[in-house]
Amino acid sequence: MSYAKVLSVGLVGVTGHLVEVEADLAAGLPAVVISGLPDTALHEARDRVRAAVVNSGQRWPNRRITLNLLPATLPKFGSAFDLAIAAALLGGSGELPLVPLDRVVILGELGLDGTVRPVRGVLPMVAAAARAGIDRVIVPVANAAEAAVIPGVRVRAVDTLHRLVAFVRDGTPLIEPPAVEAAPAPDAPDLADVAGQEMGRRALEVAAAGGHHLALLGPPGAGKTMLAERLPTLLPELDDEAALEVTALHSIAGLLPPGGRLLRRPPFQAPHHAATIPSLVGGGSGLARPGAISLAHRGVLFLDEAPEFSKGALEALRQPLEHGRVQLARSRGGTEYPARTQLVLAANPCPCAKPAGDAYCECSPLTRRRYLGRLSGPLLDRIDVQVTLQPVRAAELMSGDGGGESSAAVARRVGAARGAAAARWAVLGRRVNAEVPGPHLRRPPWRLPARDTAELRGRLDSGSISARGFDRVIRMAWSIADLDGRDRPNREDVLEAIQLRTGDLT
Known part of the structure; x- marks a missing residue:
């Protein structure tokens, strides 16, 4: 087999996108080409992945290797694709049967010795996988507890590339995420x-x-x-x-x-x-x-x-x-x-x-x-x-x-x-x-009676308060009424809100 594909996730801001990592191995001069709008860290993955594969006891294919990350129009950032690239490459070379990784998202950065290191943004990545209908993910062991926060997703962890290879080839169990204990109440100022x-x-x-x-x-x-x-x-x-x-x-x-x-x-x-x-x-x-x-x-x-x-x-x-x-x-x-x-x-x-x-x-x-x-x-x-x-x-x-x-x-x-x-x-x-929004507070049924906002409207007409300030005073009046347990603000609430904004006693 000269072609293989596994799943990963890329982040743009806080939004995760499912990414297909493809590997194609063809005859020709040995080389590694990465396409799909990779950044510098992702371009350097070719050297990290090669060292990790060799140092994990696997054979590196001396062929022309093309790695593509789909969708190709989505910019890809960071080193979280390393483990997925290694899995796809070994699957394309025939070293690994990738059936156990079907519909599984793989995340992790590789060290040169084959260790799997933690990456940033695992939580939104796993959340994106869940939204895409993926219910199984493999993450670095240091990120396992974080990934397990997302409900409905079965999280398993790896500490080395060798462990992932043993799981795919021999069915060796992966590491389960640790139980999350309740956080102690922090000491806070009073x-x-x-x-x-x-x-x-x-x-x-x-x-x-x-x-x-x-x-x-x-x-x-x-x-x-x-x-x-x-x-x-x-x-x-x-x-x-x-x-x-x-x-x-x-x-x-x-x-x-x-x-x-x-x-x-x-x-x-x-x-x-x-x-x-x-x-x-x-x-x-x-x-x-x-x-x-x-x-x-x-x-x-x-x-x-x-x-x-x-x-x-x-x-x-x-x-x-x-x-x-x-x-x-x-x-x-x-x-x-x-x-x-x-x-x-x-x-x-x-x-x-x-x-x-x-x-x-x-x-x-x-x-x-x-x-x-x-x-x-x-x-x-x-x-x-x-x-x-x-x-x-x-x-x-x-x-x-x-x-x-x-x-x-x-x-x-x-x-x-x-x-x-x-x-x-x-x-x-x-x-x-x-x-x-201010317009909602100025329209029925939320608009306050004219007698309650007379002072505020006078300040708006005189220019001592802006239209934005008018809306903010009204919002504060609603907060004051809520603190006092009343359904709607009254004139005293509006006057207190004016004082809190301008410092003027009215």
Whole structure:
């Protein structure tokens, strides 16, 4: 036999595609040709596979070998095809009867000694195989627990090419994935540790209930970072669909913790202010990798000292915040990653950032305007909740317990509010109030009475608030009503939402 075919999976972004790996062995000068839009890592597979085959005790065919990856129009990236290429090549040379590998997806990178090494993105690859009707996969042993997360798929693992050959030739059993133990509850910061800051606490609770973006301004030591770090503790655990999305993104980035468990806690990303645009929104040569905003999908992206980030990096967040996804264009094709995250910005009022506040500030008015001006108006217009924190008083700091509720107590209210919002907007396919399109909230039956929105409409007409800001205030009003257990917002809810966005007391 001079022709053989096995199945594998290729990734474009988080979307997996079934790939047929063909091997044809013909008479002629010995050579290996790989076709099907391979990248550099895949081109180098010819040398890895040859060494692995020889060092596993198999005969390398001295013939002209053509390897083709179908569909040929789909770009192929990475080293996950190595094991499938080796199996197809040995099948085409007559060394292996490939009947046991019929309708089996094969994934894995080969070392020169024939060991099978783990690869990134196994979880979305196995999910793609399941969607294509494939119910058997062979993966590296280090990826077995991760692959077994996908229901309805029989996962088996290999640690060497020799083990795969023994399975195909002699029926030697493969390695079964280990049992996944429940993850221990992580140590998380508690909202009760925050001293004072009632306005900040309220802003955090409303943001958590509705999935709203949040900006915290104030002097050093006011509690901006402490509040932001405690936002994930107020959010409910991810459901199965969201957990699969988040775990798949971390699998692609190579950041999945050992153990093969689904990530149930909302992720928290806090990049340094020197972060580049690709590190924030995604990028890289070849296949663009997910950035911090995608790794924070269904969680929190925290930018501490936000004015210190480059202007280009901050402005690059505008489109993902609006649409909940990142679209990255490259010469070899585009990639899309989900980015439905809550953005939290923290900023000092000026560069000198005197802890005592404005009375001791050494910065000129122009310097202060330039510093906060690094947060552009279009970016801030996309931030629902914008509050200024005051310095903590001694009585609040020395109270011992912080004087506020714990994260668990607030999380219960947030969970109930999110449940009410999810039930209400299920017909629109939305989970939280922040995701509801503005036009739906301005039309019956969801439009609020004119008497309740009079102040807000006046601000829109005077130009002190934009049309986008109008919709965001309405969304926050719905979140406030949900927290209070009411079916619809009233005038007081709208006024509180205006205050949370503008800082004005009405």
